[in-house]
Amino acid sequence: MNVHEGTLIATGLRFGLVVARFNSLITDQLLAGAADTLRRHGAADADLDVYRCPGTFELPALLRRVAASGRHDAVIALGAVIRGGTPHFDFVAAEATKGVAQVAMEAACAVSMGILTCDTMEQALERAGVKAGNKGAEAAAAAIEQAQVLRSLAGARRAKGAR
Ligand code: INI
Numbered sequence: 001m002n003v004h005e006g007t008l009i010a011t012g013l014r015f016g017l018v019v020a021r022f023n024s025l026i027t028d029q030l031l032a033g034a035a036d037t038l039r040r041h042g043a044a045d046a047d048l049d050v051y052r053c054p055g056t057f058e059l060p061a062l063l064r065r066v067a068a069s070g071r072h073d074a075v076i077a078l079g080a081v082i083r084g085g086t087p088h089f090d091f092v093a094a095e096a097t098k099g100v101a102q103v104a105m106e107a108a109c110a111v112s113m114g115i116l117t118c119d120t121m122e123q124a125l126e127r128a129g130v131k132a133g134n135k136g137a138e139a140a141a142a143a144i145e146q147a148q149v150l151r152s153l154a155g156a157r158r159a160k161g162a163r
Pocket of ligand 1: 020022023054055056057058079080081082083084088089092
């Protein structure tokens with residue numbers, strides 16, 4: 001049986017972190033959690049590029065451009081959509097998640113999603129490092145693993161072509 005899976009070693013990998021400014025109280029914590037995880041797994045600070053966009057709605061468009069730049073092994077989308085009294089939440093959350101999924105299907109690099117969709121600010125805080133982990137950290141770990149499994153596929157292709 002040949003099992004192919006990515007390691008959690010980030011040494012030598014480059015990451016693009018795309019962060020929404022809206023709800024920055026939360027998204028700054030997601031960014032801190034993601035950067036901490038990448039560094040703890042061996043990424044160099046100089047290999048982390050942070051790009052900011054106005055809100056989560058704008059995330060997929062910037063993420064797509066960052067992924068297409070070819071500068072990174074993985075790109076990570078970080079945003080927080082918090083329900084208010086209007087249906088705006090549903091539109092922003094749906095478009096952002098669809099958009100990130102579309103980028104993931106088209107990109108040559110790994111794409112991971114650390115977008116919180118919560119009913120309340122309290123729930124969002126809980127998922128941004130207070131009580132229920134940090135969604136940015138989770139997204140960073142997923143980005144490392146996916147980048148490594150994609151890398152092993154690319155390596156296998158090169159090895160086959162060389163024979
Ligand atoms: N953007 C967010 O990132 N989170 C939200 O909760 C949010 N809500 O609820 O309004 C939000 N709206 C702004 C949106 O992402 C765009 O920036 C805006 O519509 C301009 O295109």
